[in-house]
Amino acid sequence: MKTVRLGAGMAFWGDNIRAAVELVERGQIDYLCCDHLAELTMSILGKQRAKDPSRGYTRDVLDLMRAVLPTATEKGIKIVTNAGGANPRSCGEAVAAIARELGVTVKIAVVTGDDILHRIDDLMDAGVPFANMETGRPLADVRERLTHANVYTGAEGIVEALEAGADVVICGRVTDVALYIGPLVHELGWAPDDWHRIGIAAAAAHAAECGGQATGGLLDGGWRDIEGMEAMGYPIAEVSEDGSVVITKPDGTGGAVTVATVSEQMVYEIHDPGTYLTADVTGDFTQITLTEVGEDRVELGGVTGREAPEMLKVNIGYRAGFVGEVQFTYTWPDAYDKAQRGLEFLRERLKRADFQFDDDRVEYIGINSMFGDRIPEPVDADLDEIVVRYAARCQSASEAAKIFTQSVPLYNNGPAGVAGIGTRPPLKELYALWPCLIPRELITQEVELMEVAGE
């Protein structure tokens, strides 16, 4: 019976490439599946592309390719990645340039079709409302401020690319799980509408897609027992033709694969486990079972799927103002009282500077920065120190900049025992997401091939 081993090469933009190199060199994998995109990433990439039409992909893919391409092509390991981001074609060209430089022979496929920014007005005219799923508001509210609009697309382009013989498949905003579903459909001959098996593929993908989070990273239950976090092995999903799945990792790497590590990943960022919506399938993980079947080997069973949703999710980002932020620390004696006075000072100075803001927030780091008013106010008069963080959302960068400017006099005019204001922090431009849907028949993926002939 045929079994395919899929390694989780990258789990986010900027992830260390060491885990991917280990998977390629000694993970005995068939595919390296690399997820470089988070919800926010597309806004940053969209902005990069707007400044320079050759940019807009996650450039960590270049180091990754340089490190793994020679061994991967030699061993026949295929690489599937969404590093193309807002510009898959330029990403493909950059990877081709690296292949030429390394002298490797490789067929690179670029999968497009997810980017609908240039089609937005036509689609709106054609009656797609793009209504915000959380607020119900029409897209017209933010139409002028869009940074990008990409559809979470499925595995069909990846399958087509692999069927055309691609060794490296570079996509834009395909779903994270499509990076795994595509190779499984291609290798195991599963029909794209074999909902049960595609549901299994989605579950295996979800287990692996966040890299170290399935192998002991971010583990809450039993975190002290995880050895070698500094050189965490990334997961391998071993999927067989009959639909059996084992999650494991390369031998001799850090971390662990246990029922606890995989369970925590399976509940991570899912909503209704009976309706795990992806572009390829509606997964049903309600009856999932996890069983330890060996050292660092956990079998995943009990999952299934139903027909894929008719509507695809669109990731639309828009510019939403700026955040200004400052931190300062007061020490004993009277640390908390002085912090209160320092904050009052800052707010009064801001008011006199005609500060305009939409929303602000105060945190005492070390006390309530995570849980706000759910944590009681400090009553310990002997508190050693307290860090104040003040942040506000503003419409313009110049308003946001006032926060730091008006905090500096705390060093001279406010209560004693203050330090740590530091130098002017960079202002953060905010991007908000506009979650909405589009009928799937309006989206078609396209595959282009580039061949590099090595020496």
Add this chain to the structure above:
Amino acid sequence: MSEQKVHDLAHGRSGDKGDVCNVGLVAWDDEGFDRLRRHLTEERVKEHFGSLVQGEVRRYEMPHIRALNFVMQGALDGGGTRSLRSDHLGKTMYAWLLRMPVPADD
């Protein structure tokens, strides 16, 4: 049985999707799972999160791995990309649920 915290019965993980935060709990044993199911109703969990969660809380189960998943709307100050919170991605929200008291048994 005396009063315990969720932390005594389960481990957890949390994350974000837009302004929605989900907290998954995985009970260490069947008895703990039963207690969590009885006591961690959607209403009580919403009350426990107070001002941190503006919208509704829905609970889902994955019984064979003894997991409860709480999906909380309006839980990240507008969502990870624009939230003013230090924890804009809700990574520590699970820890607040671990602190919730589970009353002595019925």
